Amino acid sequence: MTTHVHLIPVALFLGALGLSGFLWALRSGQYEDLDGAAERILIEPERQNSEGHRTN
Template identity: 60%
Template sequence: MSILALLIPTSIGLGLIGLVAFLWSMRSGQYEDLSGSAERVLLDEEDRPLPSRDATEEAPD
C-alpha cells in the first residue's frame, strides 16, 4: 500500500509533463499543414534529373 504513495504522484507528474509537451507543440505550430509535409516527401523539387549518357561522354578527336 505504501508503493501507491510513490506511484500516484509519479503518474500524475508524468501526465502533466506529457500535457505540457503537447500544449507546447500545439503553440509552436507542429500540427499545422499536415498534408503539406506528406506531399513534400513525394514531390521533392530540389532533385534534378541525372544528365543523359550522351552529354557525359566526350567527343573523340
C-alpha cells in the same frame, strides 16, 4: 500499498509533463501543416548543376 503513495504522484507528474509538451507543440505550430509534410515526400526536388544553376 506504500508503493501507491509513490507511484501516484509520479504518474500525475508524467501525465502533466506529457500534457504540457502537447500544449507547447500546439502553440508552436507543429500541427498546422499536416498535409504539406505528407505531400512533400512525393515531390522531386529541383536539382542543381555544378555551377549552382537549377536544371529541370
